[in-house]
Amino acid sequence: MIEQRIRTPFTDLVGVRHPVVQTGMGWVSGARLTSATANAGGLGILASATMDFAQLEQAVIEVKGRTDQPFGVNMRADAGDAGKRVDLLIEHGVKVASFALQPKQELVAKLKDAGIVVMPSIGAAKHAVKVAGWGADAVMVQGGEGGGHTGPVPTTLLLPSVLDALRGIGSTMPVVAAGGFFDGRGLAAALSYGAAGVGMGTRFLLTADSAVPDAVKQLYLARSLTDTVVTAKVDGMPHRMLRTDLVAELEESSALKRLGPTTRRTLEFKRESGMSWLDLAKDGRSMKRASGRSLGQMALAANTPQMLKAGLVDGDTTAGVLASGQVVGLLDDLPTCEQLIDRVVTEAADVLNRSATYLV
Numbered sequence: 006m007i008e009q010r011i012r013t014p015f016t017d018l019v020g021v022r023h024p025v026v027q028t029g030m031g032w033v034s035g036a037r038l039t040s041a042t043a044n045a046g047g048l049g050i051l052a053s054a055t056m057d058f059a060q061l062e063q064a065v066i067e068v069k070g071r072t073d074q075p076f077g078v079n080m081r082a083d084a085g086d087a088g089k090r091v092d093l094l095i096e097h098g099v100k101v102a103s104f105a106l107q108p109k110q111e112l113v114a115k116l117k118d119a120g121i122v123v124m125p126s127i128g129a130a131k132h133a134v135k136v137a138g139w140g141a142d143a144v145m146v147q148g149g150e151g152g153g154h155t156g157p158v159p160t161t162l163l164l165p166s167v168l169d170a171l172r173g174i175g176s177t178m179p180v181v182a183a184g185g186f187f188d189g190r191g192l193a194a195a196l197s198y199g200a201a202g203v204g205m206g207t208r209f210l211l212t213a214d215s216a217v218p219d220a221v222k223q224l225y226l227a228r229s230l231t232d233t234v235v236t237a238k239v240d241g242m243p244h245r246m247l248r249t250d251l252v253a254e255l256e257e258s259s260a261l262k263r264l265g266p267t268t269r270r271t272l273e274f275k276r277e278s279g280m281s282w283l284d285l286a287k288d289g290r291s292m293k294r295a296s297g298r299s300l301g302q303m304a305l306a307a308n309t310p311q312m313l314k315a316g317l318v319d320g321d322t323t324a325g326v327l328a329s330g331q332v333v334g335l336l337d338d339l340p341t342c343e344q345l346i347d348r349v350v351t352e353a354a355d356v357l358n359r360s361a362t363y364l365v
Contacts, residue, residue: 009022015202021264024047027048028059028124029077029078030153032318044343046346046350048076050077051064051065056335065078069097075100103125116138144167147160147184148162148183151206153328159188177200186203189355191203193357200343208336211226211339239326247329313325
């Protein structure tokens with residue numbers, strides 16, 4: 006385990022040794038991966054969107070039992086019980102609260118009053134400006150190369166647009182760049198742009214500490230740079246995932262043909278989550294207000310947790326989907342989190358030192 010070699014405003018803000026974040030991936034970023042990342046000096050983030058409240062509480066307790074280092078929890082800002090989850094983070098002294106969507110202003114204030122770092126994920130410069138005005142401490146910017154829900158703008162263009170927008174309002178809020186990062190060269194490039202760290206999802210999914218089944222990991226490792234696709238047929242929003250027979254079938258199917266499977270998975274999610282129909286309706290209404298999705302898209306969204314679980318937990322690629330960033334085509338090993346972070350930071354420091362020799 007290496008000592009700190011790169012210090013940034015983000016490492017100072019969060020209290021981690023290295024400016025590397027393991028992003029909150031549903032069904033992937035559990036207690037084991039989060040704590041392994043934290044112990045390696047990065048910021049591990051629990052993904053709570055696929056956990057009910059009791060599961061989240063147990064996961065937080067487990068992480069605290071595995072590490073004494075800072076870690077975070079990623080939450081859905083539109084969840085019906087978001088306020089209750091915020092109280093849980095405060096009670097357990099979680100260091101960072103990250104959000105997949107813009108959090109409500111009152112949640113930001115409550116978290117900050119409790120000393121918790123607030124880091125929303127954003128996909129446009131105007132959103133960074135908005136959350137900065139609400140008092141967010143940092144933002145994560147994911148470009149179109151990233152896995153899961155993603156936008157059309159690549160990181161190389163989105164990142165400078167966000168940095169410029171924040172500079173324009175006089176904000177020095179640290180920016181973490183995500184989407185397309187997997188090694189030290191990427192970290193060095195992000196720092197050169199003006200970011201204060203990088204977030205990586207697919208790279209951490211493909212580690213020895215990830216709980217994803219080994220057979221599924223090997224499926225990822227066998228893929229090339231062109232083996233991902235962005236589709237809205239899973240949950241109504243652009244979602245980058247591996248090309249599989251199931252994804253190809255979904256792309257070609259009609260809304261009517263998807264109705265039966267959608268209904269079945271909604272029932273499965275209701276049963277596993279323990280939510281009532283009223284709770285599901287409230288949650289859906291909340292998501293609709295926050296994201297602006299149509300009722301049809303909201304029906305599709307009920308598919309996502311079960312389809313991701315089938316692929317990433319059960320290893321059934323005939324019934325499940327596999328979220329993935331484009332970097333999957335450049336990965337060929339399964340290091341531990343410690344090995345990964347050590348080599349990313351070491352390579353980044355070396356790249357930055359070599360680059361300095363070009364100065365005259």
